Amino acid sequence: MKRTLFILLSNPLSLLGVILVALVVLCAIFANVIAPFPSHAGAVVDFVNFNKPPQWPSIMGTDLVGRDIFSRILFAYRISLVLGVVVLSIAVPVGVVIGLAAGYLGGWIEYCLMRLTDVFLSVPPLVLAMSIMGVLEPTLLNGMLAVTAMWWPWYTRVVYNITRSEREEGYVLAAEVIGAGPAHVMFREILPNCVPAIVTKMTLDLGFVILIVSSLSFLGLGVQPPTPDLGSMVAEGARYLPDSWWLTVFPALAILVAVFGFNLVGDALREILGAEQ
Amino acid sequence: MTAILRVLLRRLVTSLIVLIGVSMLIFAIARIIPGNPARIALGPNATAEQIERLSAALHLDAPIWVQYGYFLRDLSRGDLGISLYTNRPVTADIAQFLPATLELVLVAGVMMVAIGLPLGVLSARYRGGAIDNAIRVFSLLTVSAPGFVWAVILMLVFAFFVPIFPIAGRISDSYSIPAVTGFLAIDTLLAGDLRAFGNAAWHIVLPALALALSGIGQAARLTRANMIETYDRPYIEMARSYGFPEGRIARRYALRPSLIPAMTIIGLDFASMLGNAFLVEAIFAWPGLSRYGVAVILRKDLNAIVGTVLIISAAFLIVNVIVDLLVAVINPRIRYSQRSA
Amino acid sequence: MTDTLNIRDLTLDFKGHSGTARVLHGISLRIGRGERVALVGESGSGKSVTARIVLGLLQELRGVRVGGTVEFDGRDLASLTRRQRAALRGTAMSMIFQDPTSSLNPVYPIGTQFTEVLRRGEPGISERDAALRAATLLNDVSIRDSGRVLGSYPFQLSGGMNQRVMIAMALANEPALLIADEPGTALDVTVQAQTLGLMRDMVAAHQTSVLFISHNLGVVREFADRIYVIYKGRIVESGTTRAVFDAPGHAYTRALMAAVPRLTGGGIPEIDDASADFLAPAVLHAEAAP
Numbered sequence: 001m002k003r004t005l006f007i008l009l010s011n012p013l014s015l016l017g018v019i020l021v022a023l024v025v026l027c028a029i030f031a032n033v034i035a036p037f038p039s040h041a042g043a044v045v046d047f048v049n050f051n052k053p054p055q056w057p058s059i060m061g062t063d064l065v066g067r068d069i070f071s072r073i074l075f076a077y078r079i080s081l082v083l084g085v086v087v088l089s090i091a092v093p094v095g096v097v098i099g100l101a102a103g104y105l106g107g108w109i110e111y112c113l114m115r116l117t118d119v120f121l122s123v124p125p126l127v128l129a130m131s132i133m134g135v136l137e138p139t140l141l142n143g144m145l146a147v148t149a150m151w152w153p154w155y156t157r158v159v160y161n162i163t164r165s166e167r168e169e170g171y172v173l174a175a176e177v178i179g180a181g182p183a184h185v186m187f188r189e190i191l192p193n194c195v196p197a198i199v200t201k202m203t204l205d206l207g208f209v210i211l212i213v214s215s216l217s218f219l220g221l222g223v224q225p226p227t228p229d230l231g232s233m234v235a236e237g238a239r240y241l242p243d244s245w246w247l248t249v250f251p252a253l254a255i256l257v258a259v260f261g262f263n264l265v266g267d268a269l270r271e272i273l274g275a276e277q
Numbered sequence: 278m279t280a281i282l283r284v285l286l287r288r289l290v291t292s293l294i295v296l297i298g299v300s301m302l303i304f305a306i307a308r309i310i311p312g313n314p315a316r317i318a319l320g321p322n323a324t325a326e327q328i329e330r331l332s333a334a335l336h337l338d339a340p341i342w343v344q345y346g347y348f349l350r351d352l353s354r355g356d357l358g359i360s361l362y363t364n365r366p367v368t369a370d371i372a373q374f375l376p377a378t379l380e381l382v383l384v385a386g387v388m389m390v391a392i393g394l395p396l397g398v399l400s401a402r403y404r405g406g407a408i409d410n411a412i413r414v415f416s417l418l419t420v421s422a423p424g425f426v427w428a429v430i431l432m433l434v435f436a437f438f439v440p441i442f443p444i445a446g447r448i449s450d451s452y453s454i455p456a457v458t459g460f461l462a463i464d465t466l467l468a469g470d471l472r473a474f475g476n477a478a479w480h481i482v483l484p485a486l487a488l489a490l491s492g493i494g495q496a497a498r499l500t501r502a503n504m505i506e507t508y509d510r511p512y513i514e515m516a517r518s519y520g521f522p523e524g525r526i527a528r529r530y531a532l533r534p535s536l537i538p539a540m541t542i543i544g545l546d547f548a549s550m551l552g553n554a555f556l557v558e559a560i561f562a563w564p565g566l567s568r569y570g571v572a573v574i575l576r577k578d579l580n581a582i583v584g585t586v587l588i589i590s591a592a593f594l595i596v597n598v599i600v601d602l603l604v605a606v607i608n609p610r611i612r613y614s615q616r617s618a
Numbered sequence: 619m620t621d622t623l624n625i626r627d628l629t630l631d632f633k634g635h636s637g638t639a640r641v642l643h644g645i646s647l648r649i650g651r652g653e654r655v656a657l658v659g660e661s662g663s664g665k666s667v668t669a670r671i672v673l674g675l676l677q678e679l680r681g682v683r684v685g686g687t688v689e690f691d692g693r694d695l696a697s698l699t700r701r702q703r704a705a706l707r708g709t710a711m712s713m714i715f716q717d718p719t720s721s722l723n724p725v726y727p728i729g730t731q732f733t734e735v736l737r738r739g740e741p742g743i744s745e746r747d748a749a750l751r752a753a754t755l756l757n758d759v760s761i762r763d764s765g766r767v768l769g770s771y772p773f774q775l776s777g778g779m780n781q782r783v784m785i786a787m788a789l790a791n792e793p794a795l796l797i798a799d800e801p802g803t804a805l806d807v808t809v810q811a812q813t814l815g816l817m818r819d820m821v822a823a824h825q826t827s828v829l830f831i832s833h834n835l836g837v838v839r840e841f842a843d844r845i846y847v848i849y850k851g852r853i854v855e856s857g858t859t860r861a862v863f864d865a866p867g868h869a870y871t872r873a874l875m876a877a878v879p880r881l882t883g884g885g886i887p888e889i890d891d892a893s894a895d896f897l898a899p900a901v902l903h904a905e906a907a908p
Contacts, residue, residue, distance in 0.1 A: 118291075124551050126555065127555075127589050207421065215424075219555060219571050220575065231425075241432065252426040259421040259422060511720045518715075519707055519712065520707030609724070
């Protein structure tokens with residue numbers, strides 16, 4: 001653990017990643033403290049200051065109804081991160097259990113579970129989430145549901161592959177010989193070997209959830225106004241390019257910075273933990 | 278070559294099973310909508326009788342598996358039903374919008390392979406050096422943003438600040454090209470209008486690049502990782518011991534074994550562009566499936582949603598089958614195995 | 619007559635994060651024309667890196683410093699450019715690797731790989747002529763159905779078959795020096811013995827000088843004219859095979875000889891590496907005239 005941290009901080013690129021992630025997380029947690037106009041996260045209208053280019057005190061300009069874009073980005077980070085954590089805390093356990101069961105138990109259970117996984121993996125992820133969001137009401141809760149539904153199969157895949165190779169290993173055989181039940185072997189013997197791969201993937205995915213959620217809202221199928229979201233901010237502003245460039249450029253860069261940070265850290269973790277994809 | 282046929286057959290059968298699964302999944306999702314689709318379609322002024330008649334015509338009063346049965350029967354006749362949004366057959370709508378999307382995705386796919394692979398090869402060959410670091414940062418950056426972010430950035434830079442490329446659309450308004458296939462690259466050539474072809478090609482560069490960028494990064498990363506693994510193999514040292522030049526070793530000895538594991542995932546990425554195209558089309562006002570797809574989703578147009586998702590999934594599966602075949606072609610282990618692995 | 623290979627005071631340092639590590643502490647070794655010389659030691663003793671220095675492969679890596687002189691056919695390798703060193707590989711010198719099956723490229727048939735090797739010696743050779751040459755060369759290593767072998771991929775052939783292919787390839791361009799790095803260790807013992815016999819006949823027929831690298835004195839006894847024993851980057855004993863076997867002088871050599879594989883495991887007997895015996899100066903047996 002200590003060693004991992006040390007390596008993480010000694011490489012300039014992963015250090016940059018750690019800094020970016022810390023920055024994004026701090027912005028999200030303390031959004032209401034940092035934001036110059038915390039009330040602008042909601043349905044506020046200030047027609048005196050609408051569509052202003054970057055200037056003090058709105059360092060990233062204001063949107064079409066006069067809200068401070070910087071403040072809205074901070075709150076959008078908060079919602080994206082909460083979404084990411086919730087999605088992963090449902091998708092990971094589901095995916096991991098299915099992967100373990102399919103990989104260890106084998107037989108028809110394996111066949112059925114993996115075909116089910118294939119079905120989910122056969123719809124382009126965005127299209128699957130879109131169609132779920134489309135038939136349900138586009139709310140925050142349904143957004144989480146839609147993204148979770150497209151996310152678990154990837155964990156199933158990762159865990160399934162590791163389980164398949166680990167189940168032939170000596171230590172698994174040894175546990176079976178002394179009479180350990182399938183649950184014990186799956187969760188106490190095999191699962192710990194999947195942890196590095198899962199942790200690495202989770203770090204990368206926290207970034208990708210932000211990416212997908214912003215894509216859904218970009219299409220108008222995600223977080224609904226007036227709740228701030230980076231994707232819908234870009235979508236709204238895109239119509240006013242290039243004159244009101246600040247409407248799109250800052251939210252777009254905000255997505256890039258956050259996801260890049262998580263990717264840098266995840267990438268470094270993968271190298272350090274030697275976790276295979 | 279019979280082994281290749283066997284791979285093809287096996288993949289087609291599993292694809293069909295998966296496609297049926299997908300249709301069930303989408304169908305199930307589409308039918309759990311709160312509210313009667315017939316009422317939504319007819320609008321707020323419809324009478325109860327009208328709603329009932331449409332419900333009966335759509336079999337909405339039957340149990341869901343009976344509805345699915347009707348759906349399958351129609352599907353086997355190539356009938357995806359009528360879109361409640363456009364009042365036209367869903368197949369006609371898709372036929373109108375799909376070619377533009379496919380054209381965009383195909384060009385982006387070519388860019389992804391043509392740029393991503395060489396970058397990965399370079400990166401692996403000069404591992405640890407300045408070139409490698411630059412390519413790694415570049416590819417990590419590209420995978421860190423959705424297509425619409427790149428679309429906005431590319432548009433600002435190359436259409437507004439340095440106006441090299443057109444801002445939006447598939448072709449300038451001054452050209453009128455009769456739609457034969459829907460693919461402008463083909464239609465302009467059929468019309469014998471080379472300038473129109475050039476104009477269309479000029480229009481597709483930015484949208485395709487925006488769509489391809491993250492794929493380029495992903496392809497470069499995968500190729501690099503697999504090349505580095507291959508470089509540790511004894512046959513690379515053997516090639517070096519015979520004095521073959523490094524460039525030749527990279528291209529001829531290391532690349533091909535590295536491509537085998539990388540290609541499947543590159544194929545998946547390519548196929549998922551079908552979904553991501555939605556993000557890019559919106560920014561560049563590309564007249565593809567995106568606007569139609571989003572519109573029908575927002576209007577809860579069941580037939581159109583099911584049809585669109587099914588068509589995209591089918592295209593996705595077809596791409597994957599093709600990739601599996603290519604892998605089989607370059608991997609002699611599959612070509613010559615007695616039982617296909 | 620100049621020696622095929624003459625190594626004097628060869629040192630090798632790896633530069634790492636925590637300073638440099640010396641791997642070779644000045645080894646000297648010579649191989650006369652047509653002579654078969656073995657370099658014997660345990661893994662990590664520096665024998666494989668020596669082979670890679672001779673081939674000029676190690677010098678290309680970053681963080682590597684090579685000292686001393688390596689003369690091939692009277693030419694100092696350090697005075698040659700990278701390109702010139704690469705030109706020697708596959709033509710004037712070639713190498714046989716430990717695991718034949720994984721040393722041949724898995725995605726090309728044997729015939730294709732053979733043609734490329736032949737083109738190192740004769741760039742303009744046609745497909746047809748190359749195939750004919752390859753068939754003749756495979757015939758020399760007792761492969762009768764050369765047509766089938768040339769059309770096959772490495773994974774379709776047995777390890778012993780691949781080993782023969784590799785021997786034929788290595789000798790295809792009539793090199794002056796053949797380096798064999800633990801040849802056939804990955805094969806089972808009888809196949810290994812067979813292919814080694816074949817290799818000995820081949821090099822004898824072609825008058826090829828051989829640097830034979832092994833951890834196994836038993837294998838070396840059958841094959842080599844002379845032996846160098848290497849231990850922790852130093853030559854600790856050298857002499858004719860007979861002299862070394864008759865009167866092993868150095869404690870390490872005796873330990874190696876005692877290291878007969880046993881079912882109970884254990885390779886080299888437990889002897890304190892830092893003992894005075896192990897740090898004793900090299901034992902040099904009188905050399906028989908080449």
